[in-house]
Amino acid sequence: MEILAAALGVLMALVTCMAAETPGQDLDEYQVKAAFLYNFARFVEWPAEAFRGPGEPFSICILGEDPFGRALDGMVAGKAVGGRPIAVLRISGANQIDGCHILFVSSPASKRVLSILTTAKRIGVLTVGDAGTAENVIIGFVMESGKVRFEINTAAADRAVLHISAKLLSLARAIKR
Amino acid sequence: MHDYDYVRDNFVGSSRTITFVAGFLLSSGLVQNVSGEAQTPAPVDLTQASLEDLMDITVTSVSRKEQKLSQAAAAVFVITQEDIRRSGATNIPDVLRMAPGVNVARIDANTWAISIRGFNNRYADKILVLIDGRSQNSPSFSGVYWDQINVPLEDIDRIEVIRGPGGTVWGANAVNGVINIITLSSKATQGGLIVAEAGSQESRSLAQYGGKAGAAGTWRAFGTYSNTDSSINPAGGAAADGWHAFNGGFRTDLQPSPRDAVTVQGDLYKTGEGQTLTTVLSGDPPVGASLNDPIAVGNGDLQTRWSHTLQNGSEMSLNVYYDHVNRLDQKLLEKTNTFNIDFQHHLSVDSRNDVVWGLGYRVTDDKMTSGYNDVFVPLRRTDSLYSAFVQDEIRLANSARLTIGSKLEHNAYTGFEYEPGAQFVWTPTGRQTIWLSASRAIRQPSRQNTDLEYDVAVIPLQGGLSGVETLIGNADTQSEKLLDYEAGYRSQVTKRLSLDVTLFRSYYRQLQTLAPGAAFPADTSGVPYLVIPLYEGNGARATTYGGEVFATWNVTSRWRLSPGYSLVHMTILSNPPDLTADIAGDTPKHGIQFRSTLGLRSNLDWDTSIYFVGQLSAGQIPGYTRLDTQLRWRIAESAEVSITGQNLLTARHAEFIDALTVDYTQVQRSILGKITWRF
Numbered sequence: 133m134e135i136l137a138a139a140l141g142v143l144m145a146l147v148t149c150m151a152a153e154t155p156g157q158d159l160d161e162y163q164v165k166a167a168f169l170y171n172f173a174r175f176v177e178w179p180a181e182a183f184r185g186p187g188e189p190f191s192i193c194i195l196g197e198d199p200f201g202r203a204l205d206g207m208v209a210g211k212a213v214g215g216r217p218i219a220v221l222r223i224s225g226a227n228q229i230d231g232c233h234i235l236f237v238s239s240p241a242s243k244r245v246l247s248i249l250t251t252a253k254r255i256g257v258l259t260v261g262d263a264g265t266a267e268n269v270i271i272g273f274v275m276e277s278g279k280v281r282f283e284i285n286t287a288a289a290d291r292a293v294l295h296i297s298a299k300l301l302s303l304a305r306a307i308k309r
Numbered sequence: 310m311h312d313y314d315y316v317r318d319n320f321v322g323s324s325r326t327i328t329f330v331a332g333f334l335l336s337s338g339l340v341q342n343v344s345g346e347a348q349t350p351a352p353v354d355l356t357q358a359s360l361e362d363l364m365d366i367t368v369t370s371v372s373r374k375e376q377k378l379s380q381a382a383a384a385v386f387v388i389t390q391e392d393i394r395r396s397g398a399t400n401i402p403d404v405l406r407m408a409p410g411v412n413v414a415r416i417d418a419n420t421w422a423i424s425i426r427g428f429n430n431r432y433a434d435k436i437l438v439l440i441d442g443r444s445q446n447s448p449s450f451s452g453v454y455w456d457q458i459n460v461p462l463e464d465i466d467r468i469e470v471i472r473g474p475g476g477t478v479w480g481a482n483a484v485n486g487v488i489n490i491i492t493l494s495s496k497a498t499q500g501g502l503i504v505a506e507a508g509s510q511e512s513r514s515l516a517q518y519g520g521k522a523g524a525a526g527t528w529r530a531f532g533t534y535s536n537t538d539s540s541i542n543p544a545g546g547a548a549a550d551g552w553h554a555f556n557g558g559f560r561t562d563l564q565p566s567p568r569d570a571v572t573v574q575g576d577l578y579k580t581g582e583g584q585t586l587t588t589v590l591s592g593d594p595p596v597g598a599s600l601n602d603p604i605a606v607g608n609g610d611l612q613t614r615w616s617h618t619l620q621n622g623s624e625m626s627l628n629v630y631y632d633h634v635n636r637l638d639q640k641l642l643e644k645t646n647t648f649n650i651d652f653q654h655h656l657s658v659d660s661r662n663d664v665v666w667g668l669g670y671r672v673t674d675d676k677m678t679s680g681y682n683d684v685f686v687p688l689r690r691t692d693s694l695y696s697a698f699v700q701d702e703i704r705l706a707n708s709a710r711l712t713i714g715s716k717l718e719h720n721a722y723t724g725f726e727y728e729p730g731a732q733f734v735w736t737p738t739g740r741q742t743i744w745l746s747a748s749r750a751i752r753q754p755s756r757q758n759t760d761l762e763y764d765v766a767v768i769p770l771q772g773g774l775s776g777v778e779t780l781i782g783n784a785d786t787q788s789e790k791l792l793d794y795e796a797g798y799r800s801q802v803t804k805r806l807s808l809d810v811t812l813f814r815s816y817y818r819q820l821q822t823l824a825p826g827a828a829f830p831a832d833t834s835g836v837p838y839l840v841i842p843l844y845e846g847n848g849a850r851a852t853t854y855g856g857e858v859f860a861t862w863n864v865t866s867r868w869r870l871s872p873g874y875s876l877v878h879m880t881i882l883s884n885p886p887d888l889t890a891d892i893a894g895d896t897p898k899h900g901i902q903f904r905s906t907l908g909l910r911s912n913l914d915w916d917t918s919i920y921f922v923g924q925l926s927a928g929q930i931p932g933y934t935r936l937d938t939q940l941r942w943r944i945a946e947s948a949e950v951s952i953t954g955q956n957l958l959t960a961r962h963a964e965f966i967d968a969l970t971v972d973y974t975q976v977q978r979s980i981l982g983k984i985t986w987r988f
Binding site: 164267305 | 355356361363365739
């Protein structure tokens with residue numbers, strides 16, 4: 133009982149300390165992740181065959197659950213990557229993956245959807261997962277102390293013939309080969 | 310290795326581990342550090358922010374979280390498919406050797422004693438073993454028949470080994486730990502797979518095929534056959550413990566809608582095994598005997614799991630299974646039918662509270678015959694287990710979470726039981742995690758505690774009379790109870806080095822004991838003899854303390870070293886005349902392990918593991934060192950061959966003495982070749 137009481141006391145003190153931490157102007161996780169997606173488009177090089185023509189937009193596809201709301205659309209509106217306008221598409225199946233340049237799969241649906249990717253066209257599709265990398269997820273977000281970090285699976289990137297810039301690699305939380 | 314594993318997710322919410330209080334390790338200095346963490350003001354247009362800036366922004370996360378292993382507030386060790394492949398192991402017990410704190414000892418070729426943090430013996434009953442959420446603990450003795458745990462190693466996604474209690478979520482029996490075997494989705498096993506291995510001790514073959522089922526569904530079906538030769542008995546002669554096993558099964562993963570996932574899976578399992586017993590043949594009068602005895606297992610299970618994601622992001626899941634065990638062992642035929650249904654709901658109540666709650670019902674129906682020396686009274690029994698749990702993970706701050714919860718169960722033996730827990734986890738930096746936990750767990754009695762009459766030994770007495778020591782179950786048996794306190798620290802020390810340290814102190818009460826009673830003449834018309842009763846009771850207490858340390862060091866991108874050390878120190882207290890000999894089981898105080906995985910070339914791996922296990926049975930089983938090594942060559946995308954040597958240091962050694970009836974045999978040096986072909 134004494135141990136419990138002591139522990140409870142310490143806990144109360146802790147909670148008080150923690151509460152003193154000002155939440156401040158925290159941004160929504162997915163606003164920040166949307167900005168990361170935009171940056172991935174800038175720091176990854178796609179093979180020429182990923183685009184059917186010079187006028188084709190750069191497509192960011194969200195497969196399954198969409199955690200971004202309007203954040204992503206708002207952010208990339210009017211922006212361009214490599215001279216191409218950015219389009220945001222919401223897709224529901226593997227057959228719609230054609231034409232996607234970034235494919236975001238949210239968690240936990242990711243676990244189910246990931247294997248769709250194994251059969252999907254891999255070349256020129258940057259798969260981004262919301263729960264770390266996996267066999268077919270090239271970049272995976274991870275949360276650390278309330279901050280958005282990412283891991284990179286270079287083997288998967290190689291298979292997709294994507295060149296990931298050294299800058300992006302250097303910032304990755306972990307690199308899986 | 311662990312960076313890519315998530316502790317949550319698979320249905321049973323399994324890994325939503327326990328939790329408790331405690332803040333004693335956190336000095337105020339550290340806490341200051343947390344509150345002083347700088348917050349970068351967010352730029353207005355995030356697309357103008359540099360990557361570095363983005364990485365510095367603290368975000369609010371209201372989405373449900375995959376709990377990353379590095380942030381779990383429990384002593385978790387995850388064995389991945391890659392770890393299994395690189396271990397060269399041919400069975401799950403050998404795979405478990407790589408988890409620090411897990412005590413694995415082979416008794417004979419088909420019998421193991423496996424526990425976590427002590428209390429190890431053949432009938433070790435303080436760990437819970439699950440395969441995809443199906444309990445593998447036998448209702449007759451709470452423990453696990455490891456020869457019945459036969460998931461094809463190639464189909465395992467990962468094995469989560471949780472050291473320390475998990476009763477808050479998993480309920481009774483998750484006392485010293487949980488071993489959670491999780492199989493791969495059939496989506497991950499598409500196409501064909503043929504495995505053939507043969508060696509000096511055993512052979513195994515697997516044929517598997519996976520295909521599509523409808524638009525978004527997949528399936529696989531497999532058959533596997535293994536054969537293990539008899540080993541060497543302590544005297545150096547041939548033992549009679551050879552065995553073979555056939556396992557056939559399927560798994561279908563369907564996605565009827567983007568929000569629904571349904572898994573249906575089933576297995577059929579059959580074995581023929583041998584063992585040598587030194588036992589008593591109950592009769593008129595009972596006599597001691599040593600004999601070779603067959604074991605035959607014929608099991609089956611069928612399981613459906615359905616998870617549904619609601620519009621608001623919360624998840625519901627349902628796990629229903631039926632399990633049939635038909636086991637002939639020591640002449641006792643045991644037929645057990647288990648039906649289990651679990652419901653679970655995971656929701657984010659608000660930005661701070663992440664709640665999981667669930668309800669469960671299990672009914673077990675068993676039918677026994679009497680064995681050579683034992684009988685369950687009654688022979689048939691049907692029991693129900695009702696359970697409910699709730700757990701709230703409270704975000705105290707961005708870097709600190711408190712999880713509290715409890716399980717409430719009603720079992721047929723002791724009625725209501727509760728198993729609360731609380732855990733606190735603090736991630737002061739992205740590279741460090743400190744966690745504390747306190748929890749209560751119970752082991753509910755099983756048939757063997759309440760219903761068993763078991764002739765242990767025949768003892769010659771004066772005057773030509775013989776006495777028969779007989780274990781007698783006690784209908785008033787209480788649950789064994791544990792209060793457990795743990796602290797852990799995980800650190801990504803450098804990019805290449807990670808460290809995991811856990812310390813525990815555990816207080817056990819009402820441990821099962823045997824108390825000798827006054828001898829009485831047997832009720833017999835034949836040769837008179839005396840019954841020396843050993844009454845089951847709850848007469849012992851124990852405290853243990855210890856810890857586990859392990860590290861992963863990526864020396865180069867292709868070479869990884871994983872050293873580990875575990876310590877468990879046990880003190881048993883009991884009130885005479887209770888016998889305590891069996892309570893502690895047999896557990897080495899120290900365990901040391903060292904694994905090296907080395908990529909010699911991009912398609913050639915050389916992996917080695919060394920395990921040191923301390924002495925047992927007061928030196929009767931000397932400490933031993935096990936050395937396994939494997940060379941694996943990927944000839945092509947679709948094919949690989951490997952050659953594995955196991956127990957290379959000694960020609961043979963013993964690992965465990967079963968105190969009851971099964972004669973132990975020796976583990977031999979062995980060599981094994983394997984071909985894997987995918988198409």
